[in-house]
Structures are given as structure tokens and as C-alpha cells.
Amino acid sequence: MGRSLFNCNCCFSNQSPFIIGSLVFNLDIVKLIIRYCLDIYLIMSSTQIFEQAILIKASATMVERRITDLDLMHRWLNPALKCEPIREWSTEIGGRSRFIIKIPLVNPTLISHVIEREPGLIVWQFTGFFKGSDRWECQPTEAGTKLINRFEFQVPNPLVSWGFNQFAASWTKNDMKAQLRRLKRVAEETYRLECS
Numbered sequence: 617m618g619r620s621l622f623n624c625n626c627c628f629s630n631q632s633p634f635i636i637g638s639l640v641f642n643l644d645i646v647k648l649i650i651r652y653c654l655d656i657y658l659i660m661s662s663t664q665i666f667e668q669a670i671l672i673k674a675s676a677t678m679v680e681r682r683i684t685d686l687d688l689m690h691r692w693l694n695p696a697l698k699c700e701p702i703r704e705w706s707t708e709i710g711g712r713s714r715f716i717i718k719i720p721l722v723n724p725t726l727i728s729h730v731i732e733r734e735p736g737l738i739v740w741q742f743t744g745f746f747k748g749s750d751r752w753e754c755q756p757t758e759a760g761t762k763l764i765n766r767f768e769f770q771v772p773n774p775l776v777s778w779g780f781n782q783f784a785a786s787w788t789k790n791d792m793k794a795q796l797r798r799l800k801r802v803a804e805e806t807y808r809l810e811c812s
Contacts, residue, residue, distance in 0.1 A: 663748070666767040666789050670796040674807035676736050676754040676761045682803045683707075683752050684738060692798035694791055702727070709733050715742070746771055763799070765792060 672679050682688045684707040689699060696719075702712040711730040716723050724745050732739035736754040748769030755762040767788075771777035780788075 663768060663770050664785075666792055667764065668789075668792045668796055669762060669764045670800050671757065671759060671762055672800045672803050673760040674803040676756045678807050678810075679754045679761045679763055679799075679803050680736055680738075682799055682806070683754075688802065688806075691802045692795055694795060706730070707733065707738055713740075742769075745773070745776060761803075763796065765796060767792060 682692065686699065686701065686705045693699060696717060698716045698718060699713055700716070702714060705711070705713070707730055709730050709732070713728050715726045715728060717725075726742040726744040726746060728740040728742040728750070730738060731741040731749070732751075736756075737752070739749055739751045741749045746769045748767070751764075751766040751768070753764045753766075755764065771780050
């Protein structure tokens with residue numbers, strides 16, 4: 617009968633092995649391997665939070681409108697993303713939309729709905745290849761508005777999660793910063809026009 621590296625009598629002499637085919641496994645070693653795999657899965661599927669903030673020289677009402685008006689949103693949203701309403705566009709609680717990443721043949725999609733809404737605050741909850749929420753909060757300041765975007769999510773599929781963490785996490789953080797800069801530009805330009 618063949619011996620396995622998993623059977624180490626010098627370390628686990630009191631442990632009983634079990635046999636699968638011609639391999640001999642030590643139960644404690646198998647338990648450790650399973651625990652390790654579960655830990656990796658939990659790490660990969662745990663909640664991640666990306667939070668960015670930017671100061672905008674425009675009123676909180678003006679900034680909020682840039683987030684909630686679909687036409688204005690597409691002026692600062694990443695060009696690789698498309699947001700479209702499910703039925704009628706609404707940013708009130710229960711309003712539903714889909715965010716589509718424009719990748720030919722695949723077009724990964726997140727289905728979102730508004731779960732929290734008050735003046736200066738909107739939170740979309742989403743499901744799809746990610747699960748989580750996207751929170752936008754406008755905090756009035758003396759100079760204008762502090763806009764905070766908090767993207768809190770899990771990637772349920774461990775393989776997709778690993779790929780995201782290896783290849784797309786830093787890109788996503790940078791893209792969030794770029795979106796905030798574009799939103800700032802759009803809000804400040806519009807604010808100057810409306811105030812002049």
C-alpha cells in the first residue's frame with residue numbers, strides 16, 4: 617500500500633489514519649487542510665469597504681442632483697459603466713436599476729435598488745457578481761460639500777473574488793477616485809453657470 621506525505625507517524629503517532637484508495641491520510645492533517653481552505657474562502661468572501669471623499673465647491677443640493685439625475689450621472693460615471701432603470705428611473709426607496717459593465721459578450725450586471733434615502737443621502741443595495749451597497753452622502757461645509765462614497769461589498773464566488781483581489785481591486789479604488797473627480801468637475805461647472 618502506498619504511503620502519503622499526509623501520514624507522518626513521527627508527529628502524529630497516536631492518530632489513526634484513514635485510507636482512500638492507496639493513499640493513507642492522517643485525520644488531523646486532513647482537518648487542518650479543510651480548515652485552511654475554509655479560512656481562505658472566508659477571507660475571499662469577506663466584506664470589503666472602499667471609501668473615498670472629495671470636497672466640491674457647490675451646494676449639497678447641486679451635488680446630490682448630479683448623483684440622482686440619470687442624465688447628469690452619465691456625465692461622470694465611468695464610460696465602461698451603463699446605468700439603466702428597471703421600469704421608471706427613481707432614486708426613492710425601492711427604485712430599481714441595473715449597472716452594466718460594458719465587456720463584450722459578457723456584460724456583467726449588478727441589479728440595484730434604493731434602500732435608504734433622505735436629503736443628501738442615497739444608498740443603493742446591489743446583487744450580481746458583487747453583493748453589497750453603494751452609499752453616497754453629501755455633507756454641507758462652509759466651502760461647499762464634502763461628498764463621501766462608500767462601496768461595501770462581498771464577492772460570493774471564491775474564484776471571482778480571488779481574481780478581483782488580484783487584478784481589479786486597486787483599479788476599482790482608482791476608478792472611484794476618478795469618478796469623484798469627474799463628478800466634482802461637472803458639479804462645479806454647473807454650479808458656476810447657474811450662479812452667474
